[in-house]
Amino acid sequence: MSYTGKLLRVNLTTGHSQVEELNKQWAVDYIGGKGLGLKYLYEELAPGVAPLSPDNKLILMTGLFTGTIIPLSGKLAIITKSPATGTILDCSIGGHFAAELKYAGYDAVILEGKASKPSYLYIEDKIVEIRDASELWGQGAQETELILREKINQEVKALAIGPAGENLVTMSCITSEFYRQAGRGGVGAVMGSKNLKAIAVRGSGSISVPNIKQFASSMKEFMQTDILTDTNLWANTDGTALLVDFNQDTGILPTKNFQQGTFDDYQAINSDALKAVRSGKKGCFSCALGCGNYSRTGRSTVEGPEYETLALGGSNCGISDLEAIIEFNDLCDNLGMDTISVGNVIAFAMELTEKGIKDFGLRFGDVEAYLKIPGLIAAQVGIGVDLGLGVKKLSEKYGGSDFAMHVKGLEFPGYEPRGSWGMGLAYATSDRGACHMRAWPVAQEAYGDLDAFTVEGKAQLVIELQHYNAVKFSLILCDFWALSLETMGTIVSNLLERTVTEQELSQVGERVVNLARQFNVREGFTKDNDTLPGRIFKETLKTGATKGQLLPLEEYEKMLAEYYSLRGWDRDGRPTDAKLQELGVN
Amino acid sequence: MKITIRFYGPLDKYGSQLGLYQQEIKSDFTLAQLVEQLGVPYSSLGLVVVNSVKRDVGYRLEENDEVKFFPIIAGG
Amino acid sequence: MVLKLIEELCIGCRLCQLACSVAKEEVFNPELARLKIISLYSKSGLNYKTSLCNMCLTCVNICPTEAISHQAGHLIYDQDKCTNCGICITACPESVIASRAEGIALCDLCGGSPACVEWCPHQALMNQEGN
Numbered sequence: 001m002s003y004t005g006k007l008l009r010v011n012l013t014t015g016h017s018q019v020e021e022l023n024k025q026w027a028v029d030y031i032g033g034k035g036l037g038l039k040y041l042y043e044e045l046a047p048g049v050a051p052l053s054p055d056n057k058l059i060l061m062t063g064l065f066t067g068t069i070i071p072l073s074g075k076l077a078i079i080t081k082s083p084a085t086g087t088i089l090d091c092s093i094g095g096h097f098a099a100e101l102k103y104a105g106y107d108a109v110i111l112e113g114k115a116s117k118p119s120y121l122y123i124e125d126k127i128v129e130i131r132d133a134s135e136l137w138g139q140g141a142q143e144t145e146l147i148l149r150e151k152i153n154q155e156v157k158a159l160a161i162g163p164a165g166e167n168l169v170t171m172s173c174i175t176s177e178f179y180r181q182a183g184r185g186g187v188g189a190v191m192g193s194k195n196l197k198a199i200a201v202r203g204s205g206s207i208s209v210p211n212i213k214q215f216a217s218s219m220k221e222f223m224q225t226d227i228l229t230d231t232n233l234w235a236n237t238d239g240t241a242l243l244v245d246f247n248q249d250t251g252i253l254p255t256k257n258f259q260q261g262t263f264d265d266y267q268a269i270n271s272d273a274l275k276a277v278r279s280g281k282k283g284c285f286s287c288a289l290g291c292g293n294y295s296r297t298g299r300s301t302v303e304g305p306e307y308e309t310l311a312l313g314g315s316n317c318g319i320s321d322l323e324a325i326i327e328f329n330d331l332c333d334n335l336g337m338d339t340i341s342v343g344n345v346i347a348f349a350m351e352l353t354e355k356g357i358k359d360f361g362l363r364f365g366d367v368e369a370y371l372k373i374p375g376l377i378a379a380q381v382g383i384g385v386d387l388g389l390g391v392k393k394l395s396e397k398y399g400g401s402d403f404a405m406h407v408k409g410l411e412f413p414g415y416e417p418r419g420s421w422g423m424g425l426a427y428a429t430s431d432r433g434a435c436h437m438r439a440w441p442v443a444q445e446a447y448g449d450l451d452a453f454t455v456e457g458k459a460q461l462v463i464e465l466q467h468y469n470a471v472k473f474s475l476i477l478c479d480f481w482a483l484s485l486e487t488m489g490t491i492v493s494n495l496l497e498r499t500v501t502e503q504e505l506s507q508v509g510e511r512v513v514n515l516a517r518q519f520n521v522r523e524g525f526t527k528d529n530d531t532l533p534g535r536i537f538k539e540t541l542k543t544g545a546t547k548g549q550l551l552p553l554e555e556y557e558k559m560l561a562e563y564y565s566l567r568g569w570d571r572d573g574r575p576t577d578a579k580l581q582e583l584g585v586n
Numbered sequence: 587m588k589i590t591i592r593f594y595g596p597l598d599k600y601g602s603q604l605g606l607y608q609q610e611i612k613s614d615f616t617l618a619q620l621v622e623q624l625g626v627p628y629s630s631l632g633l634v635v636v637n638s639v640k641r642d643v644g645y646r647l648e649e650n651d652e653v654k655f656f657p658i659i660a661g662g
Numbered sequence: 663m664v665l666k667l668i669e670e671l672c673i674g675c676r677l678c679q680l681a682c683s684v685a686k687e688e689v690f691n692p693e694l695a696r697l698k699i700i701s702l703y704s705k706s707g708l709n710y711k712t713s714l715c716n717m718c719l720t721c722v723n724i725c726p727t728e729a730i731s732h733q734a735g736h737l738i739y740d741q742d743k744c745t746n747c748g749i750c751i752t753a754c755p756e757s758v759i760a761s762r763a764e765g766i767a768l769c770d771l772c773g774g775s776p777a778c779v780e781w782c783p784h785q786a787l788m789n790q791e792g793n
Contacts, residue, residue, distance in 0.1 A: 002690075068690050069680040071783075096676070103691065146704065154711070155700065178703040206689035216684045220781060228783055230630035231658045234595035236673075236784075242595055246656055249635045272605070280708040282701055283673035286680065288783035290673030294708050301707070443659060447633040449642070482660035545639060 002068055002209050002495055003027060008106045008128065010121060012194050013054060013113030017128045022107050029584060031492075032063030032107065033476030034090045035512040037079030040110065041088065042515055047522045051083035051186070052168055052193040054114035060101065060159075060199070063476035064495060067102035067207045069216050071223050072478040074098060074285030081523075082185035083193075084170040084341070084390055085409040085433045088519040091182035092437075092473055093159070093174065094284035100157040103203030115195035118166075122152070124202040133197040138163060140334035141175035148200050158200040162336025164378035165192035169388045171341035171377070171411075175333065179292065179303030180284070183338040185410060185432050210497055218494065227288050227481055235291040235480045236281070240307035241271035243414070247311070250446040251546030252419035254316040254412065256364050257347035258405050258535060261416045262544035265320030269310045273322050289480055297323045300330035305339075308436075311414030312343030317350060318364030327371060335378035341390060344411035346373050348391045349383075351403055358398040360387070402534030408433035408525070417536055419546035420445040422458035425559050428530045429462065431516035437479060439465035453549060455559035459566055467509030474512060511583045514567075514575050518585060527573040530560060587613050587649040591624075595657045600626045611647065618643035620653070632658040663735035663771055663789050664717040665779070667699060669710050671786035674701030678778035678787055685777035686767065696758055696769040697778055699787070715758045715769040721750040729765075736771040 003022060010017040023040075030036040037059045049055040058080045065073035076098035082089035101109070104125050111121070115130060118137040122129045136144050141162035148158050157176070164172035165188030172188030173181040191197075209215050234242050244266055247253035251261040267273065277297055283290030292303045305313070305325055313332075314325045332339045349360040360383050362369050376384025386394060391411050395404030405412040410433025417424030422441035430438040439462045445452040450461070471488060472479060485502035492500045537553040564571060568579035580586060590608050593601035601607060601624070611620065617634060621643060633656040634641055647653070678699055679692035687694045698713035715737070721730045722737070729743035730750060744765045751759045751766060760767045769776075771789060779789045 069677065069684060069781075071675075071677065099692075103693070142703075142705070149702075154702065204691075204693055206683070206687070206691035206694065208689050212684055212688050212690075216681065223781075223783060230596045230627070231660070234657045234659055237595045237598070242656075242659070245594065245654075246633060246659070249638050249654065250633070250640060280670075281673050282703075282708060283675045285675065286677055287673065287675045288677065290675065290784070292673075294703075296707075303703070440660075443632075447640075447656065447659065480660065482658070 001497075002064055002066075002207050003032070004102060004105050004107050006106050007108045007110065008123070009110045009112065010128065010130070011112045012115040012119065012130065012196060015130050029508070030512060031471070031474040031508055032066075033061055033075075033077040033474040034079070034092070034470065035474035035508060035515075037061035037077050037090060037108070038088060038512060038515055038519070040108070041079050041081070042519050044110075045081060049081060051081045051086065052189060054194065056081050056190060056193070058111040058187070058190050058194065060109040060111075062098045062102045062107050063474065064492065065475050065477060067099040068209060069219050069286065070477075070491060071219065071227055071286055071288040072284075072481045073476065074287055075476050075478055076101070077473060077476055078174060078182045078187050080187060080190045082432060083168070083189045084186040086523055087408055087432050087525065088516050089185040089187065089432050090473070091174070091184055091187050092476065093176055093180055093182040094478065095157070095176040095180040096285040097157040097159055097176050097201065098476075099285045100201045100203045102207060103205045104201050105203065105205050109199070111194060111196065114193065118195050118197055120148070120198040120200060121196065122200050125204055136197045137166060141336040142178045142334045144198055145175070145178065148198060152200060153202060156200045156202055158198050160198040160336075161188040161191045162334055162378065164335045164337045165189055166197070167378065167380045168192050169337065169377060169380065170390055171338045171345070171388070172336050173338045175336055179333055181333070181338070183340065184435065188336050209495055215494055219491075222487065223288050226483060226487060231482050232289060232480060235289040238271040239291040239293045241274045241293070241305070241310060243307040244270035244310055246447060247415070249545065250419060251541065251544035252416035252442065252446050254311050254414050254416055256318050257316060257351045257403060258412065258416060259351070260543050261419055261541045261546040263315035263320070266315065268320040269314045269322055269325060274305070277322070277326070284478065287478065291480060295326055297326050299323060300327045302326050302330045302333060305329040308414050309339040309343065312340045312347070316343055316347045316414070317370055319367060319370060320365070321367050324367045324371060328374065331371070331374040335374055337374060337378060340413055341411045342374055342377065344405055345387050345391050345394065346370055348394060348400070348404060349387055352398060352400050355400070357400055402538065405533055405535070406434055407532065408529050410434050415442050416541070416546065417532065418541055418549045418551050420452050421455055421551050421555070421559070422462050424532055424536060424551050424556060425458055425462045425563060426465070428532055428560065429466075429563060431513070431520065438469055441465060455555045459559055459563035462563065463566055466513050467506050470509035470512040471505045474508065507583065511585055514580065514583055514585050517569070517575055518580070521574050527560075527571070530573055532556070587611060589647055589650065590652045592652070592654045594655065597626065597630060597655050597657050600624050600655075615647045616643065617641060617645045617647065617653070620647065626655065630657060632656045663774065663791065665697065665714045665769070665771070665776065666788045666790045667712055667714060668786050668788070671784045672699060672701060672710065673784060673786075674699070675783065676700065677781045677783065681777040681781035685772055695778075696760070696767055713756050713758055716756060718755060720753050720755060721759060721768065724749055724753045730768065734774065736774060737768055738770060739766065739768055741765045
């Protein structure tokens, strides 16, 4: 067992906090992390709540594995209703915060209401205080953390927002340890809407599990035989930047707002180029891999850039100047914004400008103009007001919806679905909009043995991957450990001292996916929202391995219908009563 | 005949550890034979690209081919 | 024998501290570890804060009751001889020695094969010959 069994509920309006027992049955049904956070939000949030109103809640959820010696178990799930999409939103963030929260004695924190003035929450074991944050307000996410360390303790672990979150930008993120983000869907704005600048935690408690020495020794064995292997060590040797070469060669590297799947200057922004400016490495709590590459140039320092930033802030904006991308990354990190969405909205504005639809003064490859945008969006001034709307709302205002690359208002990550048709389905059916972390069939389609350009078998593949990832993010583990469900089952069984099979775990995954879907259905989402921008269905790619490819609409619809049917959902994408009953979701 | 080889990430240890390198191979050689000769376990091998085209191990190598071996990768 | 950290190889995962807390306290709690290695970003770069027994033997020399000795390459603590005076805790230049309800907790290199070294995923932490 490794739950603390305690949940901390903090009402920022009243300043009242209380400790509650964690719902044991829900912990069995949803484990922790993403799943358990979703369950709490689903039960506690009335339908139709405005995401930036005091009625929305922000849930921090650790998991069964958090704080233990299980490698790669350092992540925290953050769950809320998204101001970018109106859907359910869960993000996972690395670093050391989650473990510290658990050592402080809590599995979860539920934040409610809105503080009357800028505040931060301080938790130290049983001490819970809402403190004045007037001197922090307006500071960058990184400065905020430095000030908190200075004021409290060098080893305090913090979550913070930057000016973008304060200004309710719906692409703002939550930051920890300078460079780790709960990036997507505007979690930062939810914190900002609550007048909550930061959450700082110190924990001194211990976590016990049965037969701890034997348990640790089996985990050491897993580390040697299942983690420090050829299958996972790319994260250490290169980190996600390695994907630039993968995606260039498979024709799925988003370029110039997804007009192309290859980038002529890819070698200027790939892992080899990045190694020249690498100056250190850092991992999250209990991570044996260490994917964080610390990069320094004359102008800026950053952990990364990660692949998503290299793609969406690089090739997709036609930018091949690595120093500029690093600066862009650094700006977004400190202002507290998601580089995926910011990169996308810049690329979209570049195309709107070049097509003469709306002149933002932005052109593909124009480094100078590109570097001004993060500051304008975060401060909500000039064209930053428009660009801060995100791709969906910007297209509703000025046009260009066919090449507004988003699903449900969340901008595309860095994988071209015309070169990985299952990825298209994964984007369209992901619970929070276009996301690569709910299912990533790219590995099987673009890189693996499956035919990327067919819908055959893809619905089933995406379903299995969605269940797998839902379990992983509920345990909670980092997605860079490519472990089997069977291995997950072994570890869970050892902790809970009862046999948990891979089938049971997979069913937890299915339960989580269905609950998330129910949340979105309750919010009014239908089949019409499970779609992709027109570009994917109408325009063929012109270069590389995906030359001549599009995803035919009728094929897509066939795949989507099959997906609903295999899921036991009706033709409009609603989970049937029978399915919900089978899973115990109500 | 001469080909160019590049191993990525943790697979570099099966190559020159210098990035791109050239190697002399017999003519009429398949990717499978090359993989075997280089001692790369199949369980470690992800994407294989020859001249920017994804290939399976049955591919027959040609003079001046550029072969890239990528590791298996999860997440993104 | 002495613990040695190569910072360039360390990713700051704290598995070493977890391994120590399991080996010595039978719980997961990095704060209870008999070493500390953390890496923190600041505006000037990635900084390491470490606290490792470097076998300076200050504790051995200062202990008034010979409760701490150095034998076979590592420290040995004899709780029966310890009077809980706390001098070693104050004197330890690396702040590795901690007080416990009964006596003290120090790094004895797990008797020769330290759990922290065994766990280090990137061989950043080593148990070197000599002191």
